[in-house]
Amino acid sequence: xxxxxxxxxxxxxxxxxxxxxxxxxxxxxxxxxxxxxxxxxxxxxxxxxxxxxxxxxxxxxxxxxxxxxxxxxxxxxxxxxxxxxxxxxxxxxxxxxxxxxxxxxxxxxxxxxxxxxxxxxxxxxxxxxxxxxxxxxxxxxxxxxxxxxxxxxxxxxxxxxxxxxxxxxxxxxxxxxxxxxxxxxxxxxxxxxxxxxxxxxxxxxxxxxxxxxxxxxxxxxxxxxxxxxxxxxxxxxxxxxxxxxxxxxxxxxxxxxxxxxxxxxxxxxxxxxxxxxxxxxxxxxxxxxxxxxxxxxxxxxxxxxxxxxxxxxxxxxxxxxxxxxxxxxxxxxxxxxxx
Amino acid sequence: xxxxxxxxxxxxxxxxxxxxxxxxxxxxxxxxxxxxxxxxxxxxxxxxxxxxxxxxxxxxxxxxxxxxxxxxxxxxxxxxxxxxxxxxxxxxxxxxxxxxxxxxxxxxxxxxxxxxxxxxxxxxxxxxxxxxxxxxxxxxxxxxxxxxxxxxxxxxxxxxxxxxxxxxxxxxxxxxxxxxxxxxxxxxxxxxxxxxxxxxxxxxxxxxxxxxxxxxxxxxxxxxxxxxxxxxxxxxxxxxxxxxxxxxxxxxxxxxxxxxxxxxxxxxxxxxxxxxxxxxxxxxxxxxxxxxxxxxxxxxxxxxxxxxxxxxxxxxxxxxxxxxxxxxxxxxxxxxxxx
Numbered sequence: 001x002x003x004x005x006x007x008x009x010x011x012x013x014x015x016x017x018x019x020x021x022x023x024x025x026x027x028x029x030x031x032x033x034x035x036x037x038x039x040x041x042x043x044x045x046x047x048x049x050x051x052x053x054x055x056x057x058x059x060x061x062x063x064x065x066x067x068x069x070x071x072x073x074x075x076x077x078x079x080x081x082x083x084x085x086x087x088x089x090x091x092x093x094x095x096x097x098x099x100x101x102x103x104x105x106x107x108x109x110x111x112x113x114x115x116x117x118x119x120x121x122x123x124x125x126x127x128x129x130x131x132x133x134x135x136x137x138x139x140x141x142x143x144x145x146x147x148x149x150x151x152x153x154x155x156x157x158x159x160x161x162x163x164x165x166x167x168x169x170x171x172x173x174x175x176x177x178x179x180x181x182x183x184x185x186x187x188x189x190x191x192x193x194x195x196x197x198x199x200x201x202x203x204x205x206x207x208x209x210x211x212x213x214x215x216x217x218x219x220x221x222x223x224x225x226x227x228x229x230x231x232x233x234x235x236x237x238x239x240x241x242x243x244x245x246x247x248x249x250x251x252x253x254x255x256x257x258x259x260x261x262x263x264x265x266x267x268x269x270x271x272x273x274x275x276x277x278x279x280x281x282x283x284x285x286x287x288x289x290x291x292x293x294x295x296x297x298x299x300x301x302x303x304x305x306x307x308x309x310x311x312x313x314x315x316x317x318x319x320x321x322x323x324x325x326x327x328x329x330x331x332x333x334x335x336x337x338x339x
Numbered sequence: 340x341x342x343x344x345x346x347x348x349x350x351x352x353x354x355x356x357x358x359x360x361x362x363x364x365x366x367x368x369x370x371x372x373x374x375x376x377x378x379x380x381x382x383x384x385x386x387x388x389x390x391x392x393x394x395x396x397x398x399x400x401x402x403x404x405x406x407x408x409x410x411x412x413x414x415x416x417x418x419x420x421x422x423x424x425x426x427x428x429x430x431x432x433x434x435x436x437x438x439x440x441x442x443x444x445x446x447x448x449x450x451x452x453x454x455x456x457x458x459x460x461x462x463x464x465x466x467x468x469x470x471x472x473x474x475x476x477x478x479x480x481x482x483x484x485x486x487x488x489x490x491x492x493x494x495x496x497x498x499x500x501x502x503x504x505x506x507x508x509x510x511x512x513x514x515x516x517x518x519x520x521x522x523x524x525x526x527x528x529x530x531x532x533x534x535x536x537x538x539x540x541x542x543x544x545x546x547x548x549x550x551x552x553x554x555x556x557x558x559x560x561x562x563x564x565x566x567x568x569x570x571x572x573x574x575x576x577x578x579x580x581x582x583x584x585x586x587x588x589x590x591x592x593x594x595x596x597x598x599x600x601x602x603x604x605x606x607x608x609x610x611x612x613x614x615x616x617x618x619x620x621x622x623x624x625x626x627x628x629x630x631x632x633x634x635x636x637x638x639x640x641x642x643x644x645x646x647x648x649x650x651x652x653x654x655x656x657x658x659x660x661x662x663x664x665x666x667x668x669x670x671x672x673x674x675x676x677x678x
Contacts, residue, residue, distance in 0.1 A: 011379055011595075040350055078595055080417045080458035083528070101524070114525040115454045119419035119595030131492060131591070151678035153470060158678075174591060185440070186453040187526015189422070193592040252474070252513060252532040256417055256458030257350075339490035339497075 001053030002200040003028075003165065004327075005035055005073040007123070012036060013073040017052045018200050022327050025067035026056050035075050035201070039258040042148045042164055046203075069327045074121040074197035075167055076146070080256050082116035082195070084142070084171060085245040086264035087238045091290060094267070094274050098293040099179055111240045111248045114187050116171075118260070122196035124329045128172055128307075129336035130193075136176030137307040137333055140265040141222045141286035141315045142169040143215075143234050145242050146201060150255035159243035159250070160213050168198035168220070168326045169262055170315055175289055175306060198315075199327030206325065214241030216317070218325075220266045222286050223314040224307075229291075230284035232268035232275070234317070265290070286315075307333045340392030341539040342367075342504065343666075344374055344412040346462070351375060352412040356391045357539050361666050364406035365395050374414050374540070378597040381487045381503055385542075408666045413460040413536035414506055415485070419595050421455035421534070423481070423510060424584040425603035426577045430629060433606070433613050437632040438518055450579045450587045453526050455510075457599070461535035463668045467511055467646075468675035469532075475515030476646040476672055479604040480561045480625035480654045481508040482554075482573050484581050485540060489594035498582035498589070499552050507537035507559070507665045508601055509654055514628055514645060537654075538666030545664065553580030555656070557664075559605045561625050562653040563646075568630075569623035571607035571614070573656070604629070625654075646672045 002020060005013035015028040015035050031048045032038035038045040055061035086092045092112060093103045122128070130137050146165040154162070177191040204211045210218045217235025221228070240248070245261050266286045269275050276282030277291050280298075285291050292302035307313065316328040341359065344352035354367040354374050370387045371377035377384040394400035425431045431451060432442045461467070469476050485504040493501070516530040543550045549557045556574025560567070579587070584600050605625045607614050615621030616630050619637075624630050631641035646652065655667040 078419045080419060081456055083456070086525075104523075107523075110523075112523055112525055113528050115456055115528055115531075117420055117422070117454055117592065118457075119598055120593045129491065135591070152468065152675060153677045177591070182524055184443075184446075184449075184451055185521055185526070186425075186451055187524075189452050189454055189588070190591045192454075249528070252470070252516070252529045253456065254459045254533075259458055336491060338492045 001050055002202045002206060003035060003049070003075060004067070004200045005075050005077060006071050007073050011077065013077050017049055017056050018067050019056045020206070022067055022069070022200065022324060024056055024064050026052060026061045026064050028052060036258050039146065039148060039164065042257065069199035070125045072199040073123045075165070075201035076258060076260065077121055079118040079121065079258055079260050081259035082118035083249045083259065084114055084116050084262035084264065085240060085248070086112040087240040087245060088264055088267040089239045090237055090269050090274060091265040091267035091287070094290045094293045098289055098296070108239060111245055113245065113248055114192070116192060116195065120194045122194050122331070124196060124199045124327060126196060126331065127334040128331050129334055130174070131336050133308050134176050135174040138173045138175050138288045139222070139307070139313040139315070140171040140173050141220050141230065142171055142262045142265055143220065144169045144260050144262040147246060147255055147259045147261065148257045150246060150250045150259065152250055152252065152254045154247055154250045156244045156247040159246035162246060163204060163242055165201040165203060166207065166216065167201040168315055168317060168329055170196040170313065170329045170331060171262060171265070172196065173287070196329050196331055198329055202325060210235070210319065214243055218317050218319065219283070220286055221316045221318065225312055228278055228284065230278065230286045232266050232283045232286060234263065234266045236268050238263065309333055309335045340389055341541045341545060342374060342388070342414060343406070343539045344414050344416060345410050346412050350416065352416050356388055356395050357406050358395045359545070361406055361408070361539065361663060363395055363403050365391060365400045365403050367391060375597050378485065378487060378503065381596065408538035409464045411538040412462045414504070414540035415597060415599065416460055418457040418460065418597055418599050420598035421457035422588040422598065423453055423455050423601035423603060424579060424587070425451040426579040426584060427603055427606040428578045429576055429608050429613060430604040430606035430626070433629045433632045437628055437635070447578060450584055452584065452587055453531070455531055455534065459533045461533050461670070463535060463538045463666060465535060465670065466673040467670050468673055469513070470675050472647050473515050474513040477512045477514050477627045478561070478646070478652040478654070479510040479512050480559050480569065481510055481601045481604055482559065483508045483599050483601040486585060486594055486598045486600065487596045489585060489589045489598065491589055491591065491593045493586055493589045495583045495586040498585035501585060502543060502581060504540040504542060505546065505555065506540040507654055507656060507668055509535040509652065509668045509670060510601060510604070511535065512626070535668050535670055537668055541664060549658065553582055557656050557658065558622070559625055560655045560657065564651055567617055567623065569617065569625045571605050571622045571625060573602065573605045575607050577602065648672055648674045
């Protein structure tokens with residue numbers, strides 16, 4: 001099934017069940033008012049939501065209405081946990097190289113993960129607000145999962161069963177603020193503002209054969225100002241599967257229902273050292289920082305600028321038949337002039 | 340007023356209003372079911388809760404019952420944002436020195452802050468579960484505030500009005516895991532497991548003259564296994580006030596209602612280089628790591644071990660008349676054997 005949260009002027013919006021083709025929806029109010037409420041009691045809620053989903057898909061549900069992704073919040077407009085991994089080590093290698101930092105060998109065996117802020121997520125069509133283009137505004141296209149309650153110390157082999165939903169993320173990054181912030185030693189804070197999520201979150205079965213229990217084997221499509229920027233396959237070069245990332249996140253604490261775990265920026269090596277850009281015939285990248293590093297490696301300087309006010313980024317994933325699975329994240333960067 | 344959340348078997352517990360002397364309470368169910376619900380609409384809720392508070396304090400409220408802090412959850416059992424600053428730079432200087440790292444000069448002007456996880460907070464009397472004593476289990480006594488909605492880019496001068504509640508925190512830290520984790524460059528994850536909070540959160544007016552709008556000028560009392568370990572004054576050596584910490588947290592994103600901002604470990608210099616331990620006649624410290632560093636400086640080796648299974652830590656703050664303001668955090672370390 002596919003679930004979305006519609007804007008209602010409330011903090012957590014209203015849970016709706018969306019048809020597989022993303023055209024129709026029905027309110028889930030009789031079952032759960034919000035997605036967090038559904039996740040808090042998923043064992044009970046999921047079967048009831050599935051019945052409603054079947055009836056949306058066959059057209060027999062009452063009070064079906066047209067689904068408008070522009071009215072969608074993030075599936076969880078705010079969450080209690082947002083743990084973002086870096087499972088595609090090619091991304092880590094390239095971005096670190098851009099900062100002049102080498103990749104420790106342990107990064108291939110020990111997942112890198114940062115604790116994200118989760119109190120102000122953006123809906124799929126909401127603006128990316130930034131105070132200054134000099135912040136180095138970049139997108140990062142990722143896949144993310146949502147868990148139920150995960151016990152502390154869960155083994156990777158037991159972690160997969162806690163994956164209840166999947167969605168896409170734009171993990172907005174402010175490249176200009178990263179070096180100084182990471183130099184302080186406590187990780188990201190300013191450099192990772194509000195993330196945006198796809199219009200719908202889907203249960204793993206909606207992915208069919210593209211989901212193997214650990215990763216999604218489909219291209220992640222990023223369009224920057226209408227031009228294809230990347231189409232790397234999220235099933236390739238994912239060094240740490242989602243169950244491994246969950247086990248990492250839960251090593252010293254439990255994870256609460258509604259915990260979001262991100263894959264990190266999807267990036268493919270394509271049998272080269274670091275992959276290649278669309279312009280060079282490759283599958284491209286899911287963030288600007290990587291293409292800038294490839295440009296620097298190839299020609300001595302980065303040519304592609306970071307995002308400017310007015311720029312748009314669209315992130316989507318389609319099934320083998322070309323149908324959008326999660327709907328698109330489609331955001332514009334706008335200047336923020338202060339409160 | 341003073342607010343607490345009682346355990347009910349639900350995820351967010353039940354909001355109660357507690358008497359000033361922490362002996363009596365009354366349910367707030369007619370006003371707001373949970374503290375998060377109250378914070379989501381604080382302008383409306385606070386006056387109604389204040390009326391109930393007055394009636395608990397003068398004994399005229401109906402259905403008053405004895406307040407038992409052992410039944411308390413953290414005031415927010417789970418939250419959408421937990422941003423922990425390091426406002427007492429003496430702590431930062433000592434802990435970094437213990438790791439062989441120097442303190443950059445900028446740390447005196449640019450707040451250090453880490454993004455904490457907030458989906459699995461501990462109640463004041465709940466056990467600290469750890470898999471291994473070799474993790475280097477330490478407590479960190481701090482003051483924290485809870486905000487309403489804070490706009491992105493708020494100035495420090497305008498940030499103070501967003502402080503709605505204050506409480507105490509034990510920001511449990513796993514010292515043995517910190518060097519390797521910080522070495523990866525993305526900040527804390529494993530090294531900062533679930534934090535614990537005081538039984539009640541209080542509005543700033545409950546602090547009287549000890550609150551100046553930016554900091555709490557009272558000693559923070561830590562007892563380790565019954566012995567006084569620290570009594571540094573939270574109003575001294577706080578380089579960054581709470582409004583400054585809020586402004587820092589909100590630089591590139593808004594903060595949602597119910598956002599918790601921590602002061603960092605309270606630490607006093609006492610007109611010396613780095614302060615001194617209770618055993619040496621000083622005000623002591625609010626974590627073990629600092630006393631270990633002082634021992635190393637003074638005698639060449641750290642003598643005080645980190646916490647072992649069975650050890651207890653009690654953190655409290657009393658007013659000038661000796662009355663506990665927030666109630667005590669009183670936790671035991673226990674071995675966790677896995678799910």
